[in-house]
Amino acid sequence: MSSKLAKSGTTRALGAMSGTSLDGVDVAVLETDGQRIRGFGVSGYHPYSEAEREVLRAALGLWHGPEVEAATKVTQAAHLQALSGVEGIDLVGFHGQTLAHAPRLQGTLQVGDGAALAEALKLPVVWDFRSDDVAMGGEGAPLAPFFHFACAKYIEATGPICFLNLGGVGNLTYVDPRFERPEDLGALLAFDTGPANAPINDLMQARLGLPYDAEGRIASNGTVEAGALELFLAEPYFAQMPPKSLDRNDFSEMIGLVKELSDADAMATLTAMCAASVAQGMEHCPERPSTVLVTGGGRRNPVLMQMLEVSLDCPVQTIEEVGLDGDMLEAQAFAYLAVRVARGLPTSAPGTTGVSACVGGGIVSQPEPE
Structure with a gap:
């Protein structure tokens, strides 16, 4: 190993994340020893063009073929x-x-060549x-929880808190910072709550040619269709125990459940589905958390945030309210996880x-020696 992968001390890592919302690539610098956060560095964002987004969207759900090859090229170029x-x-x-992600069937597919990078x-x-997590019987997701544990330590949380990431899919991490390490039994519980921005974004694109419902403006003028919401919550996934x-x-x-509704009512109903799935997920928490810290694009949707405040029985805050960066948290997470991998520490x-x-x-x- 090179000296750049030292087994101790603080490492300056650069993490990158491109999520299922398909908006772009987030990059962020984190200073860490693989256990504690020592400092935050610069961050940046590279948005996908509409043409690039179309290439990626065409490959969603596929495991191989020309669409996957095209998506790999877009991913590689954008990240570089x-x-x-x-x-x-x-x-x-x-x-x-x-x-594509089907851990109990084909596995999980993240395109991009780290060796070439x-x-x-x-x-x-x-x-x-x-891949290793899936090979050992895991879901392969979510992977940010170990970083959430470090964040809870960083903000000096004294009791259980939740991190709620609302990207394409919603995921919840219950953190008990009274434990010493993230791998300690009881320190973490994490799982995907349900769909979040993905169906909203897809319907906005299909109906209005817009990538997302900016500030929930369309949803704010709509009425939630209770019947569609009830059918959605009857899905077996919500009764399944985590992880x-x-x-x-x-x-x-979900799109089919709202296809007969007006644009405003459809957006309001899809937004309510996201909030309701989070409320269902909160029931799995071992203790009532002191707060839910919301990260990801969903925190910028005031309609969704209001629905969460009404449906959850604890305070809901954006992650910025505790001094963290909700746009860069996942990029920072993969910087943190990279250091843990390099030092032989667990990541899930x-x-x-x-x-x-x-x-x-x-x-x-490693790059070839020059």
Whole structure:
């Protein structure tokens, strides 16, 4: 291993994340020893063009073929551009772009070549974070919970709190910071709550040619269709015990439940479905958390935030209210996980993905010596 992958001390890692909302690539620098957060560095955002977004969208749910190859090229080029030019970096955490996720069937597919990125960037790159977890019987998702644990320590939380990420899919992490390590039994419980922004974004694109419902403006003028919401909550997934995970398109039939509704009523109903699935998920928490900290694009939707405040029995805050960056949290998470992989520390546990034992997934690719 190179000196850039030292086994102790603080490492300056650059993480990248491109989520299922397909908006772009987030990159962020984190200073960490793989356990505690030591500091935050610069961050950046590389948006996908509409043409690139179409290529990625066409490959969603596919495992191979020309659409997947095209999506891989878009992913690789966008990440190289987003990651280039950041100074003083020791290693890179590269998640890639998830196209398909079926851990009990085909597995999980994140496209992008970390070895090629290592050569292009002349830096060690940690990638393919999910495959080992799936191979050991885990869901392969969510992976941010170990970082959420570090965040809870960083903000000096004294009791249980929840992190709620509302991206394409919603996921919830229950953190008990009274434990010493994230892998300790009882320290974490994590799972996907249900669909979040993905169905809203897809319907906005299909009906209005817009990528998302900005500030919930369309939904704010609509009425929730109670019958559609009831049918949605009858899905067996919500009764399933965690850990559990979803693919972006697992609830694509939601669109069918609102197809006869007006634009405003459809958006209001899809937004209510997201909030209701979170409320269902909260019932799995071992203790009532002191607060729910919301991250991801959903926190910018005031209609969704209001619905969460009404349906959850604890305070709901955006993550910025405790001094963290909701736009960059997942990119920071993969910087953190990259350091853990490089140091042989676990990145998931039975309580986060249902894996049979704690596992540190990921490949470390080194650039060829010059």
